[in-house]
Amino acid sequence: MDQTLFLNGLIYIAAAAVAAPLGRKLGLGAVLGYLIVGALIGPSAFQLLRGDSEKVMHFAEFGVVLMLFVVGLELDLSRLWRMRGPIFGLGGLQVLATTVLIVLTAVIFQYSWRESLALGLILALSSTAIVIQTLRERGLSETSSGTQSFAILLFQDIAVIPIFAILPLLAMREVAGEAGHGSHGIRWIDTLPSWGQPLAIVGAVILVILIGRFLLNPWLRWITRLQVTEALTATVLALVIGVALLMNTVGLSPALGTFIAGVMMASSQFRHELESDIEPFKSLLLAVFFLSVGAGIDFGLIASQPAKIALMVVLLMSLKFAVLYLLARFFGLSLDQRLLLAAALAQGGEFAFVLGAFAVDSAVLGEDLGGEMIAAVALSMALAPLLLLFVQKVVLPRVGTLKAAEDERSPDVENEHARVLLAGFGRFGHPIIRLLRSAGETPTVLERDSDHVDFIRRIGMTCYYGDATRLGLLKAAGAETAELLIIAVDQEDDCDKIIEICHKHFPHLKILARACSRNHAYQLEAKGVRFFIEQLGSSLDCAIAAFEELGHDSDHAKDAARRFKIHEIESIKKMQEHLGDEKKMLGAAQQNLKDLDSLLVNAPLPTKKS
Numbered sequence: 001m002d003q004t005l006f007l008n009g010l011i012y013i014a015a016a017a018v019a020a021p022l023g024r025k026l027g028l029g030a031v032l033g034y035l036i037v038g039a040l041i042g043p044s045a046f047q048l049l050r051g052d053s054e055k056v057m058h059f060a061e062f063g064v065v066l067m068l069f070v071v072g073l074e075l076d077l078s079r080l081w082r083m084r085g086p087i088f089g090l091g092g093l094q095v096l097a098t099t100v101l102i103v104l105t106a107v108i109f110q111y112s113w114r115e116s117l118a119l120g121l122i123l124a125l126s127s128t129a130i131v132i133q134t135l136r137e138r139g140l141s142e143t144s145s146g147t148q149s150f151a152i153l154l155f156q157d158i159a160v161i162p163i164f165a166i167l168p169l170l171a172m173r174e175v176a177g178e179a180g181h182g183s184h185g186i187r188w189i190d191t192l193p194s195w196g197q198p199l200a201i202v203g204a205v206i207l208v209i210l211i212g213r214f215l216l217n218p219w220l221r222w223i224t225r226l227q228v229t230e231a232l233t234a235t236v237l238a239l240v241i242g243v244a245l246l247m248n249t250v251g252l253s254p255a256l257g258t259f260i261a262g263v264m265m266a267s268s269q270f271r272h273e274l275e276s277d278i279e280p281f282k283s284l285l286l287a288v289f290f291l292s293v294g295a296g297i298d299f300g301l302i303a304s305q306p307a308k309i310a311l312m313v314v315l316l317m318s319l320k321f322a323v324l325y326l327l328a329r330f331f332g333l334s335l336d337q338r339l340l341l342a343a344a345l346a347q348g349g350e351f352a353f354v355l356g357a358f359a360v361d362s363a364v365l366g367e368d369l370g371g372e373m374i375a376a377v378a379l380s381m382a383l384a385p386l387l388l389l390f391v392q393k394v395v396l397p398r399v400g401t402l403k404a405a406e407d408e409r410s411p412d413v414e415n416e417h418a419r420v421l422l423a424g425f426g427r428f429g430h431p432i433i434r435l436l437r438s439a440g441e442t443p444t445v446l447e448r449d450s451d452h453v454d455f456i457r458r459i460g461m462t463c464y465y466g467d468a469t470r471l472g473l474l475k476a477a478g479a480e481t482a483e484l485l486i487i488a489v490d491q492e493d494d495c496d497k498i499i500e501i502c503h504k505h506f507p508h509l510k511i512l513a514r515a516c517s518r519n520h521a522y523q524l525e526a527k528g529v530r531f532f533i534e535q536l537g538s539s540l541d542c543a544i545a546a547f548e549e550l551g552h553d554s555d556h557a558k559d560a561a562r563r564f565k566i567h568e569i570e571s572i573k574k575m576q577e578h579l580g581d582e583k584k585m586l587g588a589a590q591q592n593l594k595d596l597d598s599l600l601v602n603a604p605l606p607t608k609k610s
Helices: 005-026 030-040 053-074 077-082 084-106 112-121 128-137 144-170 173-184 196-226 227-248 255-266 271-295 297-305 306-332 335-345 351-361 368-397 400-407 429-438 450-460 471-477 492-505 520-526 536-549 554-578 583-603
Strands: 420-423 444-447 482-488 508-514 531-532
Touching: 005 030, 005 053, 005 084, 005 271, 030 271, 030 368, 053 227, 053 255, 053 271, 077 482, 077 492, 084 112, 084 144, 084 306, 112 368, 112 420, 128 144, 128 196, 144 306, 144 335, 144 351, 173 482, 196 227, 196 492, 255 271, 271 351, 271 368, 271 531, 297 306, 306 368, 306 444, 335 368, 351 368, 420 429, 444 450, 444 471, 444 492, 471 492, 482 492, 492 508, 492 520, 520 531, 520 554, 531 583, 536 554
Parallel strands: 420 444, 420 482, 482 508, 508 531
Antiparallel strands: none
């Protein structure tokens, strides 16, 4: 028994268990958490790993194959067609322009054209994991920059496949051949004549499509009818492994084959079952892969030439920022959204680790250059959340006047002497405005997504561009004379900052605030602000509808929901007193459950209609 392999496996799995929650707790995201912890356990730090870690790396690369299969599953052809404009327009131009600029820059630094093109293709991609998570954490997913970022990332995921196919073609034939024969022996396809190899590749792709269409779907339908869940999981893994082996046999990337298989199954009725079955394997193997990448970062290399690595990071982020900003302007995004889009995507991506290792194995990049590129990408990913935070918190509050001048607009905010101010016009604020307007109250609305402001104005409603966390903007909007402020922003920090400003400068204002979570509700209660928990009302509406569908009395269901809502608000007020004391908080939570059970027993849940 190879104890070294088991020991390394234990270290990797334990590190994965620690890295993801640590990364998320620090606001870095799971991927960066894996990279950092991987670097700590690797040979450049605490040297916990033993023996040949390359075996673990090859095993972990199967996680990338599974990830490409899941990406394919998510790319339903009908969805791609609906989003074809931003995906293939903005996304395609971003990859093309970034690749060209990086190639030219690399040639200036006297890299060969093969190395330059490989660097351009690899570094044009951004980190899907970091961008999506960071946009969600910063409350930017629903903005124009958020939706356009998603479109670009979607195209980049698609672009990975042809990049996998192109990289081996960039290697010098004799070097690539020696590397391939030395590690894998002579493959069957290498014995074919030159005209037969393309036919074998096309035949392999057609075979995958035919198997999926005429064999796999009927088989899946049969085993799901028999409810043999383990057979479904085994089928998915067999499909992925079989396709990967087939593609490798004909000289293509295994990831390319599994992506094709995923797209083939995207419109299948079993798509969600396939994705859920493969998710645990994919997540664990990807965690091990990123840990392996982190362990492979050569800090000695970075320390030996810090200026060169730093220059690579600065050039990479600067070039990508410039390309994204200019393309966003060409596609009509406003100044603030251009800045957010460029900041969000101005980094290398996790596929750089996969493609970089593939390029080194294919003899396209030398090991030294591959190591330098990996180090630069890892550092750019670490800096990406900080750059977006800087743009959002420092740059955007200062571009309001520039935005107005650029668009030749009137000043951002006018004092309409409204009784109500509303900060934030999204899914939470929109219904509030509609109801207030029906009662003859037209609030002054402040929204910091300028593209959203334009849309709201086009449909005939009054809305002003501006960040409500700025004292001057609140004064200009009429906070000194208004009676009520409704805070509907989706960032807890921004909500707290607005409350702090109003308590200090506009103490007469009554404040109603959106609570983004139960913990946020505790904080708002501590500040003496009346709060409304997001989604609580819709959850109770859903519960009432569920009772009705099950044949229970509607009036009784509504009464139970009303009692539950009252109890929920009262329990938050009580539990807020114990914030910071975990023992008392736990006791209060347990008592809260008992009280709720007693309440519903004394007021029975709706009975079925007779």
